[in-house]
Amino acid sequence: MLAARALRLVGRRAISTSVCVRGGHGVAKVDDYALPAYFDRRENPLPEIRYVQDLSSEQKSLKEKEKGSWATLSNEEKIALYRISFKQSFAEMNQGSAQWKSVVAGMFFFFGLTGLVVLWQRKFVYGPVPHTFEKEWKEKELQRMLDMRVNPVEGFSSQWDYENKQWKK
Amino acid sequence: MSLVKPAMRGLLGKRLRFHLPIAFALSLVAAAGFKYMVTEPRKQAYAEFYRNYDAAKEFNNMREAGIFESVRPSGE
Numbered sequence: 001m002l003a004a005r006a007l008r009l010v011g012r013r014a015i016s017t018s019v020c021v022r023g024g025h026g027v028a029k030v031d032d033y034a035l036p037a038y039f040d041r042r043e044n045p046l047p048e049i050r051y052v053q054d055l056s057s058e059q060k061s062l063k064e065k066e067k068g069s070w071a072t073l074s075n076e077e078k079i080a081l082y083r084i085s086f087k088q089s090f091a092e093m094n095q096g097s098a099q100w101k102s103v104v105a106g107m108f109f110f111f112g113l114t115g116l117v118v119l120w121q122r123k124f125v126y127g128p129v130p131h132t133f134e135k136e137w138k139e140k141e142l143q144r145m146l147d148m149r150v151n152p153v154e155g156f157s158s159q160w161d162y163e164n165k166q167w168k169k
Numbered sequence: 170m171s172l173v174k175p176a177m178r179g180l181l182g183k184r185l186r187f188h189l190p191i192a193f194a195l196s197l198v199a200a201a202g203f204k205y206m207v208t209e210p211r212k213q214a215y216a217e218f219y220r221n222y223d224a225a226k227e228f229n230n231m232r233e234a235g236i237f238e239s240v241r242p243s244g245e
Contacts, residue, residue, distance in 0.1 A: 147235070148231065148236050149227065152218065153215055153218045154211065154214050158218075
């Protein structure tokens with residue numbers, strides 16, 4: 001008698017789910033990020049859900065009116081319906097910002113900072129350059145290149161005047 | 170609220186019809202420019218160089234400069 005009344009109160013469907021919860025593994029918890037989300041994207045013009053989820057009473061009455069003929073809607077009502085479904089219009093979401101100036105400024109700042117680091121490295125970290133960079137060595141190297149006729153057609157040796165032993169004017 | 174309905178179709182075709190002829194024309198200009206400003210002068214330079222080129226004389230000059238190991242300068 002008591003059990004029958006309890007059954008009528010809870011309802012048959014609820015009994016079966018509560019049986020599941022008790023006997024089986026229960027209903028999985030749905031994380032926030034797994035639910036459909038709203039976002040304004042140019043590539044995805046129709047998001048999965050409306051922007052405004054909890055409608056006020058006048059918004060609800062507007063939605064009821066929307067079910068009828070749209071010719072009866074005024075322009076303000078159409079805009080109100082749009083704003084219920086969408087957060088930003090395409091014009092609003094596509095407008096640029098001044099963020100690029102901060103980005104470029106940051107870039108230049110880090111270039112400068114890196115330059116200072118490189119200068120410090122050159123002075124305090126690196127050892128001396130090889131002896132082949134000395135002036136006398138480089139002069140001998142250059143003379144040998146001219147003797148070997150390196151790139152005589154359009155390149156290095158083509159600029160040297162072999163008769164007068166000087167660079168061509 | 171009487172905005173013009175934006176173009177919904179044919180967007181890629183329109184872009185291609187505009188950009189492809191320009192792309193072809195610019196490519197041809199680039200190729201022609203390279204041919205007549207780089208390859209032709211280079212061919213002329215090589216022709217000039219080898220027109221009166223005396224290989225034996227050049228070899229002797231190089232030999233006297235002392236860069237070869239197989240033939241030392243005539244003095245040594």
